[in-house]
Every structure is written in structure tokens, then in C-alpha cells.
Amino acid sequence: MTLLQIRQRSGYLFLGVMLGHILLISAQVNSRSGVPVLEAVTFGIFSEIQRGVSTAVSGTLRVWNGYVGLRHLKVENEELKRRLAAAEMAAQEQRAQADRARGLQQLLDLRDRANLQTAAAEIIGAAATPDFRTVTIDKGTRDGLRPDMAVIAPAGVVGRIVVPSARAAKVQLLIDRNAAAGAIVERSRAQGVIVGGGDERLRMEYVSEVFDVVVGDLVMTSGIDGIYPKGFAIGRVETVEKSGSAYKRITVKPAVDFSALENVLVVVTPTAAREASEGSSE
Amino acid sequence: MKAARVVLAVALALALQTTLARFVARGTIAVDLVLVVVVYVALTSGPATGLLTGTFAGLVQDALSSSVIGIGGLAKTIVGFLAGILGTQFIVAQSVPRFVVFFGATVVHAVVFMGLYVLLDLRHFGVPYAAVTGQAVGNAVVGVVAFQVVELLPGAVERRRSQRTRLRR
Numbered sequence: 113m114t115l116l117q118i119r120q121r122s123g124y125l126f127l128g129v130m131l132g133h134i135l136l137i138s139a140q141v142n143s144r145s146g147v148p149v150l151e152a153v154t155f156g157i158f159s160e161i162q163r164g165v166s167t168a169v170s171g172t173l174r175v176w177n178g179y180v181g182l183r184h185l186k187v188e189n190e191e192l193k194r195r196l197a198a199a200e201m202a203a204q205e206q207r208a209q210a211d212r213a214r215g216l217q218q219l220l221d222l223r224d225r226a227n228l229q230t231a232a233a234e235i236i237g238a239a240a241t242p243d244f245r246t247v248t249i250d251k252g253t254r255d256g257l258r259p260d261m262a263v264i265a266p267a268g269v270v271g272r273i274v275v276p277s278a279r280a281a282k283v284q285l286l287i288d289r290n291a292a293a294g295a296i297v298e299r300s301r302a303q304g305v306i307v308g309g310g311d312e313r314l315r316m317e318y319v320s321e322v323f324d325v326v327v328g329d330l331v332m333t334s335g336i337d338g339i340y341p342k343g344f345a346i347g348r349v350e351t352v353e354k355s356g357s358a359y360k361r362i363t364v365k366p367a368v369d370f371s372a373l374e375n376v377l378v379v380v381t382p383t384a385a386r387e388a389s390e391g392s393s394e
Numbered sequence: 395m396k397a398a399r400v401v402l403a404v405a406l407a408l409a410l411q412t413t414l415a416r417f418v419a420r421g422t423i424a425v426d427l428v429l430v431v432v433v434y435v436a437l438t439s440g441p442a443t444g445l446l447t448g449t450f451a452g453l454v455q456d457a458l459s460s461s462v463i464g465i466g467g468l469a470k471t472i473v474g475f476l477a478g479i480l481g482t483q484f485i486v487a488q489s490v491p492r493f494v495v496f497f498g499a500t501v502v503h504a505v506v507f508m509g510l511y512v513l514l515d516l517r518h519f520g521v522p523y524a525a526v527t528g529q530a531v532g533n534a535v536v537g538v539v540a541f542q543v544v545e546l547l548p549g550a551v552e553r554r555r556s557q558r559t560r561l562r563r
Contacts, residue, residue: 122441126475136464
């Protein structure tokens with residue numbers, strides 16, 4: 113037998129004897145609580161084992177429940193997402209309806225204020241090419257619409273009808289290159305012609321150098337073109353420059369946001385100039 | 395045979411211990427003869443025999459002293475085991491090393507024995523340094539003497555026999 117084996121055997125023997133002594137002592141001695149030490153130690157050790165087993169079991173159950181809960185949560189999450197999307201859709205619809213109602217209310221106010229016979233129309237389409245700034249409305253000749261009838265919005269002048277069909281009409285916006293309207297600066301009463309530039313800005317031409325026009329002045333329809341009724345807002349002066357000739361070069365920012373138009377009013381009442389021209393042609 | 399000798403030595407030590415105690419004031423003496431036997435056996439026979447001797451001697455001593463059975467046994471088991479290891483690891487053949495081993499064994503025994511009693515709140519020993527030191531010195535002296543006696547006894551016996559033989563001639 114090698115020395116190592118002897119030592120190992122002695123070590124095991126020592127541990128065994130020590131354990132025996134401890135058990136023997138524990139069986140005889142009571143702890144401070146009156147319970148025998150052996151019982152107290154045994155219970156203490158076993159309670160720790162119980163605690164460990166309980167912890168392991170409860171941990172496993174917690175993990176399992178968490179996994180199951182996660183799966184349930186995933187389904188619930190998807191359902192909630194679906195409901196949220198539906199609710200957002202509904203909210204958007206309601207918001208759109210509210211905006212629409214507000215727009216219609218403004219149109220009604222405008223009609224009452226303008227004391228003109230008008231027909232409300234909804235924009236249903238835009239121009240086929242970007243070179244022409246036109247929109248299509250859902251009213252046509254069947255509703256009494258004719259060419260060159262003015263189209264207005266609560267914020268100001270929109271344009272004129274250029275091509276009416278039975279149930280729809282094409283409206284040339286004021287910002288179209290070929291659009292023009294008689295205009296007057298509200299403050300100084302300087303007159304000129306508003307011309308579309310094809311972009312989001314208007315030009316006011318034929319305004320004499322002698323007139324006082326400054327940035328911020330309100331430009332309105334003058335009514336002399338026979339299309340647009342007098343006194344409707346076109347926009348505000350954005351820049352004023354000397355062009356070198358006898359006229360000023362004026363840029364006007366439209367009062368109407370053409371990209372956000374939804375509903376418009378078509379002025380059915382003929383202007384005095386149009387009545388005169390129609391009478392002369394008959 | 396070895397076991398029988400160990401049992402006999404322990405019994406003799408116990409008999410001497412209990413006999414001598416009657417003649418000492420307060421019933422105690424500054425020597426634990428049983429512990430001396432345990433250390434002696436451990437040094438001469440190794441840790442396994444040492445711890446078994448300690449177990450046996452300690453349990454008997456506990457049983458006779460009407461204390462908690464096992465505390466003395468545990469203390470003497472530890473002492474026997476450690477002394478056996480020392481005996482196998484180092485050469486403990488001179489008086490001084492033996493003295494140190496006996497002294498240390500007594501201290502370890504006292505620490506374990508008293509420590510267990512205090513730990514279990516069974517008994518308090520006050521400040522036992524002087525008593526433990528005295529017992530350690532006493533045990534060491536008795537142990538060294540015992541070693542000398544056991545080692546010198548066979549030679550002395552042999553010499554005496556040869557002297558007798560010469561005188562008869």
C-alpha cells in the first residue's frame with residue numbers, strides 16, 4: 113500500500129470518526145431553543161435543502177410561466193396592435209370628418225358673407241401633368257357650372273373653371289402659368305394683374321412705380337376681369353422690386369394653400385362684366 | 395496484539411489518572427495521562443492508529459467523567475490524527491521535538507475541548523491560559539520521560555540480565 117493510499121485512508125477514517133463524534137455530541141446536547149442539537153442541525157440542513165429545492169422548483173415554474181406568459185403576451189400584443197391600428201384608422205377618419213365639417217362650415221360662412229350664389233364642390237382630382245396647375249371638381253354643367261366661373265375657398269381665390277363636363281369640371285388654379293386675375297392692393301388701392309408663375313408664387317404686374325406697395329400688403333380681386341368677384345383675397349405681397357421700367361416687380365404669396373384644398377365654392381352668380389359680355393354676344 | 399497493547403495502555407493511564415487525582419488538591423492534576431498515551435501511540439504508529447486511539451480513549455474518558463460523551467473523544471481524535479501526521483512527516487526522535495509535540499497536542503486538545511463546551515453553552519472556563527500551559531508542560535514532561543523509559547527499558551533489562559548471568563558464573 114502506497115503512502116498516498118495510507119494518507120487517504122487515514123483522512124477518510126478521520127472524517128468518519130469526526131462525523132460520528134459530532135452526531136454523538138449533537139444527540140446529547142440541546143440547543144438554546146431547547147431542541148436537541150442533532151435535531152436542530154438536521155432540521156437546519158434539511159430546511160436548506162428544502163429551500164434549495166423550493167427555489168429551484170419555483171424558479172423553474174417562474175421561467176415556465178414567463179415563457180407561457182410571453183407566448184400569451186405575443187398573441188395579446190398582436191391583438192392589441194390590430195386594435196390600435198383600427199383605432200388609429202377610426203381616429204383618422206373622425207379627424208378627417210371633423211376637418212371636412214370645419215371646411216364645409218367655412219364654405220357656408222363664406223357663401224353667407226359673399227352674398228353670392230355659389231355651388232359647393234369637392235376636389236376629386238389633380239392635373240395629369242405638373243406643367244398645368246389644375247384640379248378637378250365633382251360638379252359640372254348639370255349643376256349649372258359654366259366656363260370662367262370663379263372658384264373660391266374660405267382663404268381666398270382658387271381659380272376659374274376652364275373645362276366643365278356634365279358631372280365634373282376642370283379648374284385652372286390661380287398659380288397656373290396661364291392664369292390671370294385683376295387685382296388691387298387693399299391698402300394703397302394700386303391696381304394691377306395677378307399672373308400665375310407655375311410654382312407656388314404669384315406675380316403682380318402692371319403696377320405703376322408711383323404706387324405705394326410694401327411687403328405684407330393684402331392683394332385682393334378687383335373684379336375688372338369679369339371672372340372673379342370683387343373683394344376676395346388673393347394673397348400678400350412678399351417682395352417688391354424695381355424692374356427698371358415704369359412698373360414694380362411684385363411677388364405675392366397666395367392666400368390659399370393649393371396643396372391642401374378639399375372643398376371649394378363655385379360662384380354661380382354672373383359678374384357684371386360677364387353679364388355685359390353675354391348680353392353683347394346675344 | 396497492537397490493539398490490545400493500546401487498550402491496555404489507555405486503561406493503565408486511566409487507572410493512574412483516577413488514582414492520582416484522589417491525592418491532589420481539588421481533585422485535578424496538571425497532567426492528562428490519557429492524552430499522553432494517545433500522542434505517544436500516534437507518534438509511534440501513525441495517524442490512523444492515533445485517531446482510533448484518541449477516539450477510544452476520549453470516549454471512555456467522557457463516559458467516566460459524566461460529561462457530554464464525544465467532546466473529549468472528538469478532541470483526542472483530532473490530537474491523535476495530527477500527532478500521527480507529524481510523526482510520519484517529521485523525525486520526532488529527540489526530546490525537544492517530542493516535548494514540543496506533546497505541548498502543542500495539549501494546547502490543541504484544550505482549545506477543541508473547551509471551545510466545544512463554550513460553543514455549545516454547556517460550561518465556561520474563565521481564563522484558562524495558566525492551567526492549559528501548566529498541563530501542556532506537565533504532559534510534555536511525562537511524555538518525554540515515557541518515551542525515554544520505553545526506549546531505554548529494553549536495553550536496561552538486557553544489561554541487567556547479562557550482569558546476573560556473569561555473577562552466576
